Amino acid sequence: MDIILAIHSLVRWAIILVAAIAIIKFTISWAGNSSFKGMDRGLASGYSGLIDLQVLLGLVYLIWNGLAGAGFPLYRIEHAIAMILAAFAGHLPARFKNLNDKLRFQFSLFAILGSLILVFIGLLFLPAH
Numbered sequence: 270m271d272i273i274l275a276i277h278s279l280v281r282w283a284i285i286l287v288a289a290i291a292i293i294k295f296t297i298s299w300a301g302n303s304s305f306k307g308m309d310r311g312l313a314s315g316y317s318g319l320i321d322l323q324v325l326l327g328l329v330y331l332i333w334n335g336l337a338g339a340g341f342p343l344y345r346i347e348h349a350i351a352m353i354l355a356a357f358a359g360h361l362p363a364r365f366k367n368l369n370d371k372l373r374f375q376f377s378l379f380a381i382l383g384s385l386i387l388v389f390i391g392l393l394f395l396p397a398h
Contacts, residue, residue: 270330270333273326273329273333274330277323277326277327280319281323283319284316287315287316287319288381288384291312291316291377291381292378292382295312295374295378295381299371299374299375303370305374309377313363313377317359317360317362317363320352320355320359320384320388321356323352324353327352331349344394351387351388351391354387355385355387355388356384358381358383358384359381359384361383362377365377365380
């Protein structure tokens with residue numbers, strides 16, 4: 270069980286790295302009127318894939334640990350709900366395929382920022398260690 274929590278804790282750093290790169294790239298491309306290319310699609314897909322993995326690991330840990338005796342305290346449920354919403358927001362860039370490139374960069378940037386805000390809110394539900 271601890272291995273799932275350890276992987277869950279490590280994946281967050283990959284999410285932060287990909288999100289930071291995407292935010293920088295999307296901001297520069299939005300300001301510079303660049304075209305939305307393969308790397309941009311890869312960054313958006315990579316972010317949504319990593320956040321999906323994070324949610325999956327978190328849900329497995331929540332259920333497995335909860336059934337093993339830790340229970341399902343409200344803060345864990347609130348954390349899970351916030352993270353599922355963050356994953357939803359992380360998938361929004363895939364819905365912007367029909368927009369022009371400038372709007373696609375703008376909306377993708379704000380979707381990732383919104384997702385990170387939801388992640389931060391979800392972390393606030395967890396007790397301090």
